[in-house]
Each structure stands twice: as structure tokens, then as C-alpha cells.
Amino acid sequence: MLTEINNNGTFINDRELAPVLGFSRDSLLQDRNRRRRYGLEPEQRMATLEDDSARGYHYLRHDADWVTADITVSTVADQIPIAPGYVVSDETANGRRTTRFRTDAPIMQFFSIQSADYEVRRGRWNDVELAVYYDRRHEYNVDRMIQAMQTSFDVFTREFSPFQFRQMRILEFPAYQQFAQSFANTVPYSESIGFIAKFDEALAARESDRVDFVTYVTAHEVAHQWWAHQLIGADMQGSTMLSETFASYSALLVMEELYGPDQVRRFLRVELDNYLRSRGGEVIEELPLMRVENQPYIHYRKGAVAMYFLRNEVGEDAVNRAMQRLLEQYAFRGAPYPRSLDFVTLLREEVGDNPAHQALITDLFERITLYDARVVEATTTRRADNRWDVSLVVEARKLYADGEGAETEAPLDEAFEIGVFSAEPGRGAFSSSDVIAFERRPIRSGRQTLTLVVDREPSFAGIDPYNKRIDRNSEDNVSAVTAATPSGAARSQGR
Ligand SMILES: [Zn+2]
Numbered sequence: 293m294l295t296e297i298n299n300n301g302t303f304i305n306d307r308e309l310a311p312v313l314g315f316s317r318d319s320l321l322q323d324r325n326r327r328r329r330y331g332l333e334p335e336q337r338m339a340t341l342e343d344d345s346a347r348g349y350h351y352l353r354h355d356a357d358w359v360t361a362d363i364t365v366s367t368v369a370d371q372i373p374i375a376p377g378y379v380v381s382d383e384t385a386n387g388r389r390t391t392r393f394r395t396d397a398p399i400m401q402f403f404s405i406q407s408a409d410y411e412v413r414r415g416r417w418n419d420v421e422l423a424v425y426y427d428r429r430h431e432y433n434v435d436r437m438i439q440a441m442q443t444s445f446d447v448f449t450r451e452f453s454p455f456q457f458r459q460m461r462i463l464e465f466p467a468y469q470q471f472a473q474s475f476a477n478t479v480p481y482s483e484s485i486g487f488i489a490k491f492d493e494a495l496a497a498r499e500s501d502r503v504d505f506v507t508y509v510t511a512h513e514v515a516h517q518w519w520a521h522q523l524i525g526a527d528m529q530g531s532t533m534l535s536e537t538f539a540s541y542s543a544l545l546v547m548e549e550l551y552g553p554d555q556v557r558r559f560l561r562v563e564l565d566n567y568l569r570s571r572g573g574e575v576i577e578e579l580p581l582m583r584v585e586n587q588p589y590i591h592y593r594k595g596a597v598a599m600y601f602l603r604n605e606v607g608e609d610a611v612n613r614a615m616q617r618l619l620e621q622y623a624f625r626g627a628p629y630p631r632s633l634d635f636v637t638l639l640r641e642e643v644g645d646n647p648a649h650q651a652l653i654t655d656l657f658e659r660i661t662l663y664d665a666r667v668v669e670a671t672t673t674r675r676a677d678n679r680w681d682v683s684l685v686v687e688a689r690k691l692y693a694d695g696e697g698a699e700t701e702a703p704l705d706e707a708f709e710i711g712v713f714s715a716e717p718g719r720g721a722f723s724s725s726d727v728i729a730f731e732r733r734p735i736r737s738g739r740q741t742l743t744l745v746v747d748r749e750p751s752f753a754g755i756d757p758y759n760k761r762i763d764r765n766s767e768d769n770v771s772a773v774t775a776a777t778p779s780g781a782a783r784s785q786g787r
Contacts, residue, residue: 339528346528347628358398367407376476397456399476432490440510474516515542530632537595567593577695667771
């Protein structure tokens with residue numbers, strides 16, 4: 293039973309299509325000019341957030357709500373077959389192995405089936421059996437994946453809701469494709485992104501820009517057991533915010549638990565730069581996060597930065613409680629499916645009537661907001677008491693962009709983080725011991741001078757030095773600090 297929408301946007305019923313043939317709409321030409329050149333109509337867009345009729349379906353498929361699965365797989369005798377659910381029978385006869393899998397918790401009618409000559413490594417988290425099915429020549433990161441699953445379950449069951457299955461499995465597949473994807477208690481994971489590249493902890497510690505991507509991807513996919521497999525967005529704008537953005541945010545909580553905030557900040561800086569680069573290549577329309585139309589640079593890149601900045605400003609409790617309440621209201625339920633707007637509404641309740649927090653939610657979710665903060669000059673003078681005066685001249689602006697990238701300046705009056713450091717933040721072996729001063733200061737549009745008194749000789753200073761905001765240029769937020777000349781006019785020495 294399948295209803296497809298054809299290229300003209302009209303419905304073809306399943307009788308005309310049987311046996312079912314389909315194609316991925318992702319492969320359609322996106323560029324409006326090229327579509328016009330080939331005589332095609334403009335690409336179909338997603339239903340808007342205001343279109344309540346779109347809440348009748350979730351965004352993965354239109355042929356089923358939540359289902360239970362009963363799948364029997366037959367393969368050659370020396371392979372292990374895997375499908376969603378638990379093994380209820382497993383027999384080998386006449387050179388064939390036949391295994392039957394059933395689920396008890398409801399799942400999406402959206403699954404994968406594997407069969408391969410696997411090696412299996414097992415682990416445990418409370419009552420949940422963990423397993424990685426892999427090629428025996430590719431065991432480098434297998435223990436790391438088990439550990440990432442364990443920490444993920446610690447964090448997600450504590451912050452969100454219980455896990456719905458008794459088993460969680462990762463399955464290596466060949467590098468024909470380069471992704472990992474979460475299905476009910478099953479994550480196919482390409483060898484190219486998780487198995488054949490060895491993450492070397494000692495090397496990563498020396499070159500501290502390296503992020504443990506295996507743990508990040510594993511945590512992201514485990515997080516989808518909540519964000520897609522407990523709660524699934526309506527087939528409309530914003531749907532992937534509830535799955536991809538939330539899975540990325542959840543994975544960052546795991547990364548922070550394992551590696552601390554500095555690693556997360558380094559990762560987010562890469563995400564920020566990627567978002568800024570990618571939005572320039574948008575061919576249809578950049579949309580606010582709450583209206584994302586399955587645009588990866590928005591739901592992954594911008595989403596991760598936005599959620600982490602939100603958490604920084606309103607507190608982790610408020611963010612995670614809003615996510616938890618969304619699960620309470622919508623997990624495993626059929627239509628009407630949840631909208632990004634339902635999360636934003638809960639978030640607004642959780643942050644209360646703090647006007648700065650309410651305005652921040654508008655900026656992060658409902659608008660395309662960019663900042664442009666930079667250090668113009670940072671100087672220091674030794675004082676008679678052997679402490680140091682620091683003078684930081686900064687410039688800041690806030691901009692709202694429309695879908696085509698046209699920007700309008702908005703008045704800025706917000707608290708920014710200001711930092712003074714003995715080493716450059718986020719680079720090399722920078723650590724918390726390099727933080728000399730770190731505080732929040734009110735910042736307005738335009739140029740202003742901030743002064744601080746610190747105990748140690750400073751080397752670097754910056755405004756939003758960890759790039760927590762979506763700043764158009766992440767490179768100019770921090771500057772080397774120079775000695776002020778006697779006249780008070782300093783020699784400029786930006787990076
Ligand atoms: Zn994902």
C-alpha cells in the first residue's frame with residue numbers, strides 16, 4: 293500500500309503503481325533556473341508550518357503510522373542476518389540460515405536488513421544488550437562504539453526518557469555509501485566513516501583540534517532512537533529540526549560528558565564555519581531553523597550551534613525539560629504529529645518571562661539571525677600593584693537575513709561573553725588554565741571599549757571568544773593583546 297506523489301504533484305494510487313516503483317525526490321533538479329531551462333515547474337516545497345493538514349502524516353512515510361515488525365530473513369549458512377527487533381527463531385538447514393525477528397515496542401515502517409560474515413562484539417548497558425557487528429579486520433573503533441553507546445544511554449535516559457528496546461546494534465556495511473543511519477534498535481554504519489579509519493587517542497591529544505568523530509556519529513545515531521524512533525515530526529517545515537538538530541544536540545551532550553566543553557566548542561566552530569559557507573550556496577531559500585525544509589546545513593550545522601548557544605543562555609535544564617515534555621506529549625502517538633512549533637512553545641514556557649530569553653528563542657528559531665562581533669584592538673598595561681589593565685575595543689552588530697541573504701541591521705543590546713587568556717582559545721593545547729578572566733558584559737551596536745583588571749599578563753582577549761553565537765566571521769573575535777604605548781595609542785596587532 294503506497295501512495296506516491298508524481299512530478300505534477302497529483303496522487304497516483306497504489307493500483308496504478310503495483311508492483312511499487314518509486315524514486316527519491318532528493319535527486320530532482322533543485323536549481324530553479326535549470327528547472328526552467330528544461331521546462332520543469334518550480335520544485336515542490338514542503339508544507340508550511342501553518343498547514344495543519346500536513347500533521348496527518350509523519351515525514352518518513354505516508355503509508356503507516358507506528359507498526360510492529362515480524363521479519364524473517366533467509367541467508368547463506370555462514371552469514372549473520374539482522375533486522376529490527378529480537379531473534380525469536382534461528383535455524384540452519386540445507387546451507388541456509390533462517391532467522392525470524394520481532395519487535396514489541398512500536399517502530400516506524402522504515403527499516404534495514406543486513407546479512408554478512410560478521411564478527412560480533414558485545415557489551416551491556418543496564419538491561420540493554422549492546423553489540424557491534426563488524427568485519428574482523430576492522431576492529432579498531434569497536435570498543436569506542438560500545439563505550440559511546442553506553443554513555444549515550446546514560447545521558448539520554450537521564451535527560452529525556454527511557455529506551456524502548458532491550459537491544460542496540462551497530463552493523464558495519466561496505467563503503468559504497470558513506471553514512472550511518474538509525475533504524476529501530478539497529479544502526480547500519482559505513483566502514484568508511486567508522487571502521488577503517490582508526491581514531492588515535494594519543495595523536496588526538498597532541499593535536500587537540502581532532503574530534504572523536506566515531507563517538508560523535510555513534511551518539512548521534514543512538515540519539516535518533518529518541519528523535520525519530522520515539523518522536524517523529526509531521527511532514528512539514530521544521531520536521532528535521534525535531535530529528536537531526538535534536539540528535540546532534542544530544543550527541544554533543546555525550547561528547548561533553550566524555551571530553552569536556554573545549555572539545556565541543558572546537559567541533560561547533562567547524563559546524564559554524566560550515567553553516568556560513570553553505571548558506572552562500574543555497575539555491576532555493578534559506579529558512580529559519582523552525583522552518584527548515586530538510587536542508588542539512590541548517591538542521592545539522594546551524595542547529596547544533598543554535599541549540600548549544602540556547603543551552604548556554606537559558607540553561608540546560610530548561611532546554612532538556614522542553615525536549616522531555618515534547619516526548620511525553622508525542623512519543624509513539626499517531627496523527628496529529630508534532631511540529632517544531634510545539635517544541636518552541638514548550639521552550640517558551642520553560643524559560644518563563646525573561647525577555648532576553650524570549651527574544652533569543654525568536655532569533656534562533658524563527659529568524660535568520662547573524663552577529664558580527666570583532667575585536668578592533670586589545671591592549672594591556674602593567675599596574676603599580678603588579679596586576680594588568682586590559683582595554684578591549686570591540687565592534688558588534690546584529691543582522692536579520694531574509695531567504696535570499698539580504699540583511700537588515702537590528703539594534704543589538706545583549707550580554708556577551710568576554711575573555712582574557714594566556715593562550716589562544718580553541719587552538720593547540722589551550723586549556724581552562726589559560727583562562728585569566730571570563731565574564732559577561734552588555735554589548736550594544738557599534739564600537740565600544742571594555743576595560744578589565746586581571747592578575748596575570750594577558751596574551752589574547754576576545755568578545756564571544758568561543759564563537760557560541762552565529763557570527764559571520766569566527767576568525768576576528770579574538771586578538772593578540774599588545775602593550776599599550778605611553779600615549780595610550782596602541783600598536784594594532786590583530787591576528
Ligand atoms: Zn541524523
